[in-house]
Amino acid sequence: MFGAYSFGLNLRLDFTVLALTVALMLTAILAAGLAPALYASSPGVAQILSGEIVVGGTGKGARRNALVMVQVAVCTLVLMGLGLCQRNLYNLRHADMGFTARNLVAMTAYLASEGYSEAQGRQAYRNFRRAVSALPGVESVSLARDLPLQGGSEISVNLPGGKKISILHTVVDADYFGTFGIPVFKGRVFNSSDQENGPETAVINRRMAETFWPGQDPLGKQLLTGETSRKVTVVGVVADGKYEDLEEQRRLFLYLALSQHYQGGIQVIARTGGDPRGWVEQFDRAIRAQGLKTPVRPATFENWLHLSLLPQRMAAGIVAALSGLGLLLASMGLAGAVAYSVSQRRRELGIRVALGARSGQLVRMVLRQVLLIAATGVAAGLLLGTGASVVLRSQFYRIGIVEWTVLIPVSGLVLAVSLVVAWFSARPWI
Numbered sequence: 033m034f035g036a037y038s039f040g041l042n043l044r045l046d047f048t049v050l051a052l053t054v055a056l057m058l059t060a061i062l063a064a065g066l067a068p069a070l071y072a073s074s075p076g077v078a079q080i081l082s083g084e085i086v087v088g089g090t091g092k093g094a095r096r097n098a099l100v101m102v103q104v105a106v107c108t109l110v111l112m113g114l115g116l117c118q119r120n121l122y123n124l125r126h127a128d129m130g131f132t133a134r135n136l137v138a139m140t141a142y143l144a145s146e147g148y149s150e151a152q153g154r155q156a157y158r159n160f161r162r163a164v165s166a167l168p169g170v171e172s173v174s175l176a177r178d179l180p181l182q183g184g185s186e187i188s189v190n191l192p193g194g195k196k197i198s199i200l201h202t203v204v205d206a207d208y209f210g211t212f213g214i215p216v217f218k219g220r221v222f223n224s225s226d227q228e229n230g231p232e233t234a235v236i237n238r239r240m241a242e243t244f245w246p247g248q249d250p251l252g253k254q255l256l257t258g259e260t261s262r263k264v265t266v267v268g269v270v271a272d273g274k275y276e277d278l279e280e281q282r283r284l285f286l287y288l289a290l291s292q293h294y295q296g297g298i299q300v301i302a303r304t305g306g307d308p309r310g311w312v313e314q315f316d317r318a319i320r321a322q323g324l325k326t327p328v329r330p331a332t333f334e335n336w337l338h339l340s341l342l343p344q345r346m347a348a349g350i351v352a353a354l355s356g357l358g359l360l361l362a363s364m365g366l367a368g369a370v371a372y373s374v375s376q377r378r379r380e381l382g383i384r385v386a387l388g389a390r391s392g393q394l395v396r397m398v399l400r401q402v403l404l405i406a407a408t409g410v411a412a413g414l415l416l417g418t419g420a421s422v423v424l425r426s427q428f429y430r431i432g433i434v435e436w437t438v439l440i441p442v443s444g445l446v447l448a449v450s451l452v453v454a455w456f457s458a459r460p461w462i
Contacts (some may be wrong), residue, residue: 055067064307079400099363101409102368107355107362108413109420114355115438117348120428124341127429130273131180132213136301136333137308138179141320144296153294156322157205160300163318168304174211176204177295181340183276187286190256191244199240202277203288205291209235209270212302219251219268222289226267228406235268235287243284257286264288271276277340279429306333362409364451370402370457398458399451406450410443417442 141160143153157175164173178184184202191197206222208214216389217238226233241250255264272282290298300319304311315330338345384394422433 057346065138096369096373097405100249100365101412103362103365104446104450105362105410105413107358108410108442110351110355110358111442111446112413112417112421112438114348114351115442116428116431116435117344117351119435119438120431121344121348123340123428123430124278124344125337127174127278129180129278130214130271133337134213135304135308136304137304137311137315137330138299138301138333138336139315139330140297140299140328141319141324142297143324148296150294153296156324157290157298160298160319160321163322164300164302164315164456167302167311167314167318169311171303171305172207174205174207174301175290175299176202176208176299177290177300179298179301179336180212181274181277181336184285187257189286190261199284199286201287201288203290203295204292208301210354211225211301214273215271217271218249218290219266221268221270222287222291225293226289228292230292232262232264232292233267233289234264235270236266237270237272237285239272239282240284241266241269242284255286258327305318327341339418359446359449363449366406367448367457370398370454374398374458395455395458399454402450402454403447406447410428413446414439414443 039068060337123210139155143156148156153412161173161175164170177349186198187201188196188198204222206226209216209221218241219235219334222233234257236244236250244250244255245253250269253266255266256262257264270287273285274280275285300315302308302311302315309332309359312332418434418439420429421428421435425431425433
């Protein structure tokens with residue numbers, strides 16, 4: 033159970049996925065093992081005796097190096113995927129949400145499930161607000177049917193021309209906009225004049241004002257809402273925000289007054305003077321002291337932000353695991369290639385030592401050749417990664433065609449790992 037949401041995983045085995053996985057494994061084994069098998073079946077004794085097998089050499093050495101380049105390229109490509117996922121998460125966490133996401137804590141209370149009548153529920157509203165406001169350090173308290181990033185429900189609205197559309201809406205109290213720090217552009221928010229039996233009022237976001245009444249003042253305009261086409265008067269315009277997820281584009285959104293639309297389930301929200309985690313226990317006790325048995329444990333804004341980013345975080349975790357595996361395989365391939373190549377050149381290296389070469393010079397010679405191979409693989413991986421990012425750009429939030437904040441660290445990491453692996457692989461033989 034997380035906040036007001038419960039999660040479950042369906043881990044049933046899908047035989048189609050299993051068959052495809054086995055087929056891919058067999059293909060990978062064949063692809064990885066065929067080239068070394070063919071290479072070993074024709075050793076090329078003349079080349080071995082003449083010392084032509086070198087890192088970055090020709091013939092069979094070049095084919096071996098090409099395999100290493102492919103491993104490095106694939107590793108670079110997967111690491112770029114990890115970098116893009118992490119950059120996407122960073123951009124989402126720093127997106128303009130349309131409200132001040134600081135020191136917020138909320139708790140859900142289900143009044144309808146405990147048999148509260150509407151009159152009892154409205155009294156409970158007042159009790160919740162009074163109990164939470166009395167907590168030391170609580171700056172403001174609000175009641176709302178939904179939290180930002182939890183969405184809302186669709187309501188039918190008649191456009192000025194007579195066309196009916198469905199837009200997202202929620203129900204909030206008078207303190208909602210102040211608690212969340214949502215800027216008010218025109219008019220007012222809900223107040224004590226919005227009585228239960230009085231004319232219905234609404235606050236709309238800026239996108240809705242621009243769509244319904246472009247170039248006009250929306251204040252005082254009326255909308256027909258719901259299946260019964262109730263008349264609702266617009267009294268205020270507030271900033272656009274993020275309502276269902278952080279990646280969404282600007283959309284129409286409508287707020288209705290809680291005083292005029294009773295809700296059997298309500299979110300009690302507080303802004304605190306410090307880290308909201310320090311208020312969770314007090315918040316919980318204050319709400320439960322009102323006699324409720326079914327409120328859900330309080331959640332901070334970080335909790336429900338993590339919830340909204342769950343798919344992106346899971347994707348980043350999977351790509352991170354694949355990136356680690358790719359880096360390990362590329363390192364093993366490079367280590368094997370360097371160790372084997374240097375071992376085949378011991379005769380040549382011995383002659384160089386006899387002519388006055390120092391071990392440091394020999395190591396640098398090998399590292400230069402390895403750097404050429406790794407750089408070629410990195411360049412290929414970056415080109416593939418850039419192409420993939422262009423194709424998949426729509427799946428990321430504010431990711432550029434060429435994301436230098438990803439390309440430069442990935443290139444540096446792969447080259448650095450390649451040189452370190454090459455040094456440890458060549459050192460025992462020199």
